[in-house]
Amino acid sequence: MSTSLQFSSILYCITLYLLLIENAYSLRNISSHHDYYHHQPPSKKFKLPMNISYMPQKERKYKMIVTEGYTRRNYRNFYTVLQRNIVSIRTARATAYFGDNHICAGSIISDDLILTAAHCVIDRRKIVTRGHRIIVVGGTPNRLNPYVGTVEMKVLDVIPHHDFVPDGAHDIALLRLAENFRDDNDFIRVIPLSDGIIPNGTICTIIGWGQIFYRGPYSGDAIHGAMIVFSYNYCLQFYPNVFDETMMCASRADAWDVNTCRGDAGGPLICGGRVAGVVSWRSYCGRDTKPTVFASVYHHRDWIKMASCANILKSLKTLHLLLNMLCIYISS
DSSP: OOHHHHHHHHHHHHHHHHHHHHHHHHHHHHHHHHHHHHOOOOOOOOOOOOGGGGGGGGOOOBBTTTTTOTTTHHHHHHHHHTTTTTTEEEEEOOOTTTTTEEEEEEEEEEEEEEEEEEGGOOTTTBBOOOOOEEEEEEEEESSTTTOTTTTTEEEEEEEEEEOOOTSSSSOEEEEESSSSSTTTTTTTTOBBBOSSSSTTOEEEEEOOOOOOTHHHHHBBBBEEEEEEOOOOOHHHHHHHTTOTTEEEEEEEEOOOOOOOOTTTOOEEEEEEEEEEEEEEOOOTTTSEEEEEEEEEEEGGHHHEEEEEEEEHHHHHHHHHHHHHHHHHHHHH
């Protein structure tokens, strides 16, 4: 081998090595970026009034499946806080009008990541939906009316959990957006992930644009309801063959009609200002006295961190392989 060729090979090897280090540094930064959102304390300015479900009946203006506790005095602030953290996941094109293509909900957990349910992006044949077939719409309190802060985002990558079981465990997925949400959009806000197991009896909140009653129309406004988290053993009584530690369940024993329904899947169960669960399956629309099942965010936090860095990990593996091949060639 000539001296010039050997020098070029060595230079190329060094370049690949530097790229490998650069990608590893980027991976560390992204990991730290997600840790910031995972552990960032909820804003004190927008503390959620978790006692909203216990208002006197005479104060309530209306009550539907996932709507309760509405008053002119406090509903708007509570509602505004929650709707900034969620998105409407839709097919790529509306059929007749804006918002008629809504299929699921999701939570904004990073400036380019949406947390949702795996069954929202995997069909019955276990085929993963391609990113160009869906869009994410944020900053839209009413799914039928675009606002000043409403944005439609293309999806770059669809990442369902690799161990997802239909009507079973690991019903969780990430959507990586083609672009980041703008920081100056007041209608869009990242919500932190839960960093612990939610205790039995905790009052949490669901929110979404799902059907307002069984086989009824989807809600125009993002509506909410308070639910109580049940213990693992209590949930296991309802679903003895499928329920496991990666799930959680919640409902209202005194108001079973405060429940999720079709179109609410993938949306958050918010506990103390953090996403604790993802609406999964067995959403009875208030027709049955069984709790709704959620994928536990706490039990999937490691997967979320790894999946959010999937693209960089692929790049690192490719660079590492090329580097090894080149070094073997030089040494031979």
